[in-house]
Structures are given as C-alpha cells and as structure tokens.
Amino acid sequence: MYHFLVAESETADERDARRRHAGRSSGESYAATLEQMHPGVAITRIAPADGAAEVPSADRIARYDAVFVTGSPLHIYDDTPEVQRQLAFMRAVFASGTPAFGSCAGLQLAVAAAGGRVRKMPERIEAGIARRITATADGRHHPLLAGRAPAWDAPAIHGDEVEELPVGGLLLASNAVTRVQAAEIRHDGGVFWGVQYHPELSPGEIAVALRRQADDLIEAGLARDEAGVECRAALLDALHDAPDDRAVLWALGLDRQFANEDTRRLEISNFIATLVAPRRRAA
Secondary structure, eight states: OEEEEEOOOOHHHHHHHHHHHHHSSSHHHHHHHHHHHHOOEEEEETTTTTTOOOOOOOHHHHSSSSEEEEOOSSOOTSSHHHHHHHHHHHHHHHHOOOEEETTOOOOHHHHHTTTTTEEOOTOOEEEEEEEEEEEEETTTOOGGGGOOSEEEEEEESSSSEEEEOOOTTTEEOSSSSSSSSSEEETTEEEEEEEEEEEEOOOHHHHHHHHTTTHHHHHHTSEEEOOOHHHHHHHHHHHHHHHHTHHHHHHHOOOOOHHHHHHHHHHHHHHIIIIIIHHHHHHH
C-alpha cells in the first residue's frame, strides 16, 4: 500500500475559505482524488505555510512513496513567511530524493525552490479551461504525457506563471496563454513532475473556483459581469453531472477527453506508474 504525503499550499484562512465554498481544502481534494485512484492508500496531509507547522526533514520525507503539492492563492514571488516556509519544505523534498508531483502553485513552488522564477501573468489570466496544450519536442516522448493527444484541454485557473525554469528544468508542454504548462525539474538529487493545470480537479470544482474569483475574471475581461461567469460555471457543473452530454460538450467547445475522469487525471497516473511504483517495488 502506498503512503503519500500531500502538502497543502494554502494558509489556514485560505483552507477555511475553500471549505466554505467547495466543501474541502485543496489538500483534501487531492487526497480524495488519490484515494479514488488507489483505494486503501495511506495519506498524510501537512500545511507547510502555517506558522505552527514543523517543516519535515528530508529524512522524514524520504519515508513516503511520493509527495503531492497542491495549488494555492499564494504568490510564490512574495517574500512572506508563508512562502519562505513552503520553499524550505520544497527544498527538503528535493533533498529527500522522494519523487514529487505538483499542480499550479505546486509547480511554481518547485520552480522557485530550484532557482527558477515565477511572475504575475502580464495582463491576462487562464481560467476554467486551458486550451490546446501541446507537448514540446522533449515532452512528446516523456512519460509524464504518455497517452496524451497531440493537443488537449485541461482544468485550470491561475494568474501567476513560471517565467523561467531552473537549471535542470525540462519544458514538456505549452499553450498560447502560458509557456510552461508542464515540466520536469531535477534538483539536489530529487525529481519533480508538475503541470500548471489541475488534473486532480473535477469540472464542478473548477466551477466553484470561477464563482469565487468572479471579480478577477471580470477585471481581466474574461467575462462582462457575474452573469457571464455564472453561465460558464453552470456549464461546468452540468458537465460534472453528465460527462457524456454532447450539448454541454459542444457549448464548452470540448471533447470527451476533458470530461473523462481517467483521461483528465492522466499525468497523475503516469507519475505514479513511472516514478513511484518502481521505487516502491525496489524498496
């Protein structure tokens, strides 16, 4: 049985706010996804951003089969105690040699911890669906993206992005909005695979995120008003409830790969099959 460490990138206040809107924190969402994918898995959740939290040592992290780092509203480029604690945690993850995977801010955290740069996206955000993601030359044969179509869409919501990968970083996928959509980072003896999008989130959870950030979407020009945001969120809710509804797929401009749960989670499955399972068998 696997034992996974899930690191919440949110602060305590952010976790509480997400629970009020979505019913659970980002870490709880990640844990639920992993439990569905691998029934019986043991999961430990920690919150490195919290002031009272003890950042586990590399030796302690090495006891886990894998580390998963969640998304977060935190801005990795802000020099705050919360961000510094998370960077210290991520450096310990690399030093432990434990394979790690992260989504959205999880990718950004690994980039910054390894010496890369993260920035606020200039005059844009990517929200709801990341469109037409394509693998780079390095990504076409990389196991993280095994099984992906030549172009694919994915759940996404972010206003920050990776500006520059660190030394040892490999760009695996991009789209017209965000250059770094998937990457591999090797640093200090560790390996991290990450994506800017959210393979762990369902369409319904993305709908909740859109409603929570309606003001930001309107300010960014993605919607004219709250009614416009609600229209898109309602379609994602409908897709969540009926993944094979052709009318909903047509209205969102999607194919079934986005709605299909196994396909949506493909990067997580590939990470576990490629980096985690062989390590567990060798232990």
